[in-house]
Amino acid sequence: MVVKTVEGSFAVAEAIRECEPDVVACYPITPSTHIAEDLNRMYADGEVKKYIAVEAEFSAISALIGASAAGGRAVSTTSSQGLLLMHEALFAASGMRLPMVLVVANRAVSAPLNIWGDQQDSISQRDSGWIQLYCETNQETVDSIPIAFKVSEETRLPAMVCMDGFYLTHSVEQIDVPEKKLVEKFLPKFNPEIKLDSENPLSLGVYAMPSDYQSFREDLELDLQKAKQSITRVQSEWNNLTGRNYGMIEQYMMKDAENVFVAMGSVCGNAKEAIDQLRANGEKAGLLRVRAFRPFPFGEVAGALNGKKNVAVFEKAVSLGGAPPLFGEVLCALNDLSRKPTVSSFIGGLGGKDVTVNNVAKIIVKIKDGEKRFEWV
């Protein structure tokens, strides 16, 4: 174990290097840029095999598609507008069942232009058929890189590792960056059976008529749901090697909790602090952190919230004109429970607006009255 004091972005780049990607293709965009720059430095020093300095994010994701189809381990990083520009190709990557990893440094989307953190960018890609893991800390983000490669390559589904822009990407903290030897033990070489190979010709990305199209989409959906098993198993293998355990969800002080804060990403650090403070005052507060947003862990969420009194779903994204994305999923998860908690929606932290320990504590205290709320914080 080597614990370093390092910026989140650089630790992520190191973790990517230790996974020995064949192809890195990036286009710089704040706040993901440090990851791309560091990968390029590694390429310049011969530590990363190929770095394609593409002319746009759309080409970055397209190059990953080509590289993965040719049997290469492929990775990129982006944020915000870059991820939105990739949108069309995200569907192609998952539909073609091509493994790859995309590190998303979460950021708000235009307009107005804003470079700071929220999760609207990746949440807006939730229907694209990608696995999405949302990380609370830089340690978790770093650990999620080899985990994402392994899950992606096992399930033949592309995977996003989402880390909050600036809050994580630019924070310097102590991180145990996994060493190459450990990653080698954990992550098998990528050598897919289906690939572009002139000695074994096949056609990829053909089109499907109405008689066949839907069954491809149905298979994709079923396999994405099944990816939950792979994520759970792979994370437990990682736990065996490192002692760091990640689930589809994380429960904090949930055993006897009556009022529960539900959220994703780095805001959960503040939420834990808020819950500690409330607990010190005798409040029965708890946190349910959703780590895997896709596939969504309906069973785990229902199990965790069963019998709770009040739930506040907090999220840094909006589905304009519709149900807030995480709120909607949580409600769906609770559908079959006989004792449903009262569930409120809180939207906040958009475009880097601070969400403090005090903000979270206030929300948890507020929901105690059992009123249903839809509020912006």
Added chain:
Amino acid sequence: MVKNPDNFTPGHTACAGCGCAIAMRQIVNALGKDIIIANATGCMEIVSSCYPRSAWSVPYIHVLFENVPAVASGIVNALRAKGNDHTTVVCIGGDGSTYDIGFGSLSGMLERNEDVLYVCYDNEAYMNTGIQRSSSTPLHASTTTSQAGSVVHGKTQWKKPIVEIVAAHRIPYAASTSISFFADVEKKLKKAQAIRGSRFIAIHASCDTGWRHETDLAYDVCKLAVETGMWKLCEYENGEFKMNYKPAKLKPVEEYLKLQGRFKHLTKEEIEEIQKHVEEEWKKL
């Protein structure tokens, strides 16, 4: 002239008399088995790869309309990273993907000088969606989005000079050829295959549906395009320009135009305008 094609097989669903299908056969027969084809969305993708069938007996990938140069960049980098330094990665795109929607991706690939051979089959409009104008559509041609009406009389812009634009990226090889000149096509494909870095070949290939000519005229029409100066056979090798075929005397453009319904609305003045333009361009060579 085209050997028994075993790499682009019969059974595809191209229209009768399709000039682009001829180009496909020329490409795969010239380049052999050690290739990977990356194909942009377009006619040739649709006619050749309807699940569960494929006309390709070489490795083939289609992803989207506007990203084939980036896909090919990923393929070639992965191959080279994994120690394969022999397979030729070939992009195939129509003029829609090449001149227009995928132009940024193409320019990026050329600037990086990726080790990719890009072949554009140029039928001068978006034929796959039903004959809409592209920036490759010639002046005055009528398409469904450059209609010949009483006020606007077909396309009002000149055709974009793609080979010159591509060559301006200072890649090792850029050329234009035509399906009707079999030896020229084959020679250029083979020459390009032997070069490392980005290579580009535009193949003029007729679409009888979109150009509105008889189905047995693909060869004659494309030949006339060259003989009238409406299309040229040329190459830029390491920046050096060369004409590969220069008729002693150009035939009048009218001979080319009159075979095609897309030009049938042209006035005498419009034909003269095209004729004058061709002669001016020819003088520069």
